[in-house]
Amino acid sequence: MTIYERNIAPDLGGNRPGRLARDFAAVRQAANPNAKVCCVVKADAYGHGAVRMAQEFEALGADWFAVSNLEEALQLRLGGISQPMLVLGYTPPEEAASLAKHAISQCVYSLDYAKELSHCAVEAGVTVKIHVKIDTGMSRLGFYYQDISRDEATVQEVKAACTLPGLYPEGIFTHFAVSDEGKAGDAFTMRQFGCFKEMIESLLREDVSFEVRHCANSAAVFDYPSPPGYGAGGHRHLWAVPLRRPAEPPGADASALLEIGGFPCEDRTAGGHHQLWPEIHRGKGDAGGHCARGLCRRLSPHPLRQRGQVLIGGKRCPILGRVCMDQLMADVTALPQVKVGDLVTLIGRDGEEEITADELAALEGSINYEVVCGLSKRVPRVYLKNGRVDSIYNALLGEGGC
Numbered sequence: 001m002t003i004y005e006r007n008i009a010p011d012l013g014g015n016r017p018g019r020l021a022r023d024f025a026a027v028r029q030a031a032n033p034n035a036k037v038c039c040v041v042k043a044d045a046y047g048h049g050a051v052r053m054a055q056e057f058e059a060l061g062a063d064w065f066a067v068s069n070l071e072e073a074l075q076l077r078l079g080g081i082s083q084p085m086l087v088l089g090y091t092p093p094e095e096a097a098s099l100a101k102h103a104i105s106q107c108v109y110s111l112d113y114a115k116e117l118s119h120c121a122v123e124a125g126v127t128v129k130i131h132v133k134i135d136t137g138m139s140r141l142g143f144y145y146q147d148i149s150r151d152e153a154t155v156q157e158v159k160a161a162c163t164l165p166g167l168y169p170e171g172i173f174t175h176f177a178v179s180d181e182g183k184a185g186d187a188f189t190m191r192q193f194g195c196f197k198e199m200i201e202s203l204l205r206e207d208v209s210f211e212v213r214h215c216a217n218s219a220a221v222f223d224y225p226s227p228p229g230y231g232a233g234g235h236r237h238l239w240a241v242p243l244r245r246p247a248e249p250p251g252a253d254a255s256a257l258l259e260i261g262g263f264p265c266e267d268r269t270a271g272g273h274h275q276l277w278p279e280i281h282r283g284k285g286d287a288g289g290h291c292a293r294g295l296c297r298r299l300s301p302h303p304l305r306q307r308g309q310v311l312i313g314g315k316r317c318p319i320l321g322r323v324c325m326d327q328l329m330a331d332v333t334a335l336p337q338v339k340v341g342d343l344v345t346l347i348g349r350d351g352e353e354e355i356t357a358d359e360l361a362a363l364e365g366s367i368n369y370e371v372v373c374g375l376s377k378r379v380p381r382v383y384l385k386n387g388r389v390d391s392i393y394n395a396l397l398g399e400g401g402c
Helices: 003-012 019-030 042-047 050-060 070-078 093-101 111-124 153-162 182-205 218-223 357-364 368-373
Strands: 035-040 064-067 085-087 104-108 128-135 167-173 212-216 236-241 253-261 288-291 309-312 315-320 328-331 343-350 353-355 381-385 388-393
Touching: 019 035, 019 050, 019 218, 035 050, 042 050, 050 064, 050 070, 064 070, 070 085, 070 093, 070 104, 093 104, 093 111, 093 128, 104 111, 104 167, 111 128, 111 153, 111 167, 128 153, 128 182, 153 167, 153 182, 167 182, 182 212, 212 218, 309 328, 309 353, 315 353, 357 368
Parallel strands: 035 064, 035 236, 064 085, 085 104, 104 128, 128 167, 167 212, 212 236
Antiparallel strands: 253 288, 253 343, 288 328, 309 315, 309 343, 315 328, 343 353, 381 388
């Protein structure tokens, strides 16, 4: 018997159902009886071990799984997970064949991205299942639809995305911003839900429908279990359950710019709860950019501390809004030539500018060791030798080596 079995097992109570099983059963009981349950196991199942947690959830009866990126999805497939799977974040369009081969559904958040994915799917001779994300107030990725009268044109954009060749519109979803704030968030959550319903109904009038419609994160499952007027028809509803190197890194932690857009300040707040865009207003040159990498939330703007920055095109761009789990927003107003796909450097050098682990540690109130040790397994390690790539190690897929 190991030390872990001796010291921990007696306290767990061998005859009691596990906490995972109890929590899953509680979600099943709270959700609409006709709903499917999607277990979100991104970021290594929030640090609990993605493959093992997915295996347990699958045995308990999970209907779907959701992850942040393609590598996380492939890791689950390699681990024997066979249930339907959705990538919530960005996947390079060139990976269309891989998405189709492994039966992985992909989030589509803009018409431009849908067109790129469609082009690559047609070239590969495959059909990719997509879930259209509607931005009803979370203010990250998604087709912008927060004012029914003003954003009416968005309906036609979504319809255009859903009718592109090589894409099959399997699902549509949104993300509640403040459903975990109790009564304080009720009004804004119901406003989001109203926009989501109106989008679905508008698309139905355009002969666009979906097998799966989903919007309830964990808090919403319990606080909004069966919204009135929703659930008719033969649609399945999905309910989501989430379950440092040396002091100065030799390379850079980088990502790609996912989306660029201008947003009205008043609509990028959640009923006053999240002032995400205090200095951005709709107008020429006003833009926010999304990039997929995690940083400490203390780098988010705050009246009492300096905000964090990223490097784009050799220029420092301040972080806007909250640093999210899988994305962050940066102000690219001063970069008129910026485009989707541009390199975003979080730690490292770009041109004459450099962001060091020491700089981030000072902003976070920490030390440089904590910054570099906090880089998760989802970040591939690229090893350079004599100015050239020597090897690449992707911990999620077990590729490469040290």
